[in-house]
Amino acid sequence: MVWDLTTIDYGERGTVLVVPGTEAMAVAAAQSLISVSETAATQTRRALVALSGGSTPKRMGQLLAEAPYRDRVKWEHLELFWGDERWVPLDDPESNAGEAKRGFLDHVPIPPDQVHAWDTTVDPESSAAAYVDTLRSAMQQNNTGAFDLILLGMGDDGHTASLFPGTAAIHESQRLAVSHEVPKLAAMRLTFAPVLINAAAKVIFLVGGAGKADMLHTVLDGPIDIDTYPSQVVRPASGDLEWLVDAAAAARLERTTNHG
Ligand code: 6PG
Numbered sequence: 001m002v003w004d005l006t007t008i009d010y011g012e013r014g015t016v017l018v019v020p021g022t023e024a025m026a027v028a029a030a031q032s033l034i035s036v037s038e039t040a041a042t043q044t045r046r047a048l049v050a051l052s053g054g055s056t057p058k059r060m061g062q063l064l065a066e067a068p069y070r071d072r073v074k075w076e077h078l079e080l081f082w083g084d085e086r087w088v089p090l091d092d093p094e095s096n097a098g099e100a101k102r103g104f105l106d107h108v109p110i111p112p113d114q115v116h117a118w119d120t121t122v123d124p125e126s127s128a129a130a131y132v133d134t135l136r137s138a139m140q141q142n143n144t145g146a147f148d149l150i151l152l153g154m155g156d157d158g159h160t161a162s163l164f165p166g167t168a169a170i171h172e173s174q175r176l177a178v179s180h181e182v183p184k185l186a187a188m189r190l191t192f193a194p195v196l197i198n199a200a201a202k203v204i205f206l207v208g209g210a211g212k213a214d215m216l217h218t219v220l221d222g223p224i225d226i227d228t229y230p231s232q233v234v235r236p237a238s239g240d241l242e243w244l245v246d247a248a249a250a251a252r253l254e255r256t257t258n259h260g
Contacts, residue, residue, distance in 0.1 A: 008250075008257050013220050013232075014205075014241030018250045022208040025244050026059035029151060029206055030069050033060070036148045036202075037074040046076075046114065047148040048138055050083040050192065052161065053096035054153035056206040061104035075110040079138050081131075083150055083197070084162035085118040087179075087188035095120075118190045124179030128190055132176045135196070146239075147200040150192070154207045156215050158229035161197070162189035169193060170230050194233045201239045205231070210248040217252035 008016040019025055033049060040047035051057055063069050082096050090098040097117035105115055116134055119127045139145050152160045163170050164182045172178055172193040179190050197203060207216055219231045220243070226233040234241065 006250075006257065008253065008255050010220055010243070010255060012235065014243055016220070016243040016245060016250065016253065016255075018245055018247055021246050021248075022056060022059065025056050025206055025208050025246055026063055028244050029056060029060040029204065030063045032149060032151075032202075032204055033064065033078075034069065034072045037077045038072075040077040040148065041074040045142060045144075046079045046138075048079050048081065048142055048144075048146075050081045050147055050150040050200075051096070051100055052083050052151050052153045052206070053086070053099070054206070056153065056208055057151060058099065058103060060206075061100055065104035065107040070108055073108070075108055076114075078110060079114050079116070079142070080105070080110070081116045081135065081138075081147075082118060083152060084189060084191040085120065087120055087124060087190065089120055090117060120190075124188050124190065128175070128177050128179040131190070135176055144201070145199075147196070148202065150197055150200045150203045152197070152203060152205050152231075152234065154205055154212065154215065154219065154231045156211055157184075158215050158219060158231050160205070160231040160234060162191035163194065163230040163233065164189075165228050165230060167230075170226055170233055197234055198236050199239075200236055202242070203234055203236050203239060204242045204244055205234070206244050207249045208246040210251065212245075212249040213252045216243075216245065216249050217254070221254045 006018040036047040085096050086094045088094045154160050169178050169180050176196040177192050182189050219229050
């Protein structure tokens with residue numbers, strides 16, 4: 001599929017790719033997953049990929065469950081995780097992993113033992129500790145010691161994964177993943193810590209819709225204040241950072257470019 005693509009260089013804050021609408025975002029996100037799986041296949045290893053919750057991954061999943069996308073993914077060369085999860089059972093409509101399972105993973109040929117949902121049947125701290133163990137062993141087996149691709153969303157309050165404004169998890173530097181109570185939601189969340197996200201080879205934010213335009217402008221053009229705008233904590237140490245956004249979300253960005 002071909003569409004107009006504008007690339008905006010945001011220096012250390014990443015590269016912004018502006019596509020016309022949310023459908024093009026979902027297509028590009030699906031393409032990124034196909035591409036890491038193909039690369040891993042040529043290297044006879046598995047790519048580690050973290051999915052996010054939110055609306056765009058939902059559409060991406062629908063695409064991946066259908067031809068031609070479904071047949072292009074090297075499913076046996078993927079190892080899937082979630083960058084965050086809600087504290088609900090897998091069969092709850094709020095479950096990020098449950099949603100992905102029902103929406104596409106149950107309809108594609110990925111070996112079940114390569115799909116790693118957070119366990120919400122134990123207590124939250126044990127769940128996070130067990131997830132860290134699973135993450136560590138996957139990264140060791142992978143030989144790269146890091147994620148190939150982490151997909152993230154950005155909330156209109158600036159949160160990403162389940163790193164919410166004002167929470168201590170934004171500054172977690174020891175553990176790769178944590179459980180924490182998020183006061184503004186009055187709910188427990190499980191989330192990757194910044195140290196894990198920032199070690200990835202590639203991080204892609206998916207940000208769509210006019211409702212995100214003000215926050216995207218603040219996060220990319222404004223001063224750095226990670227406690228207020230946790231999305232700003234995402235700065236891969238040596239990996240790539242991309243913002244895949246639609247024209248509506250990009251409307252207030254100060255930088256522009258004319259790359260075609
Ligand atoms: C979650 C998320 C969260 C999400 C953003 C953006 O589980 O809630 O992982 O970080 O990605 O809230 O969601 P939308 O893309 O639906 O706006």
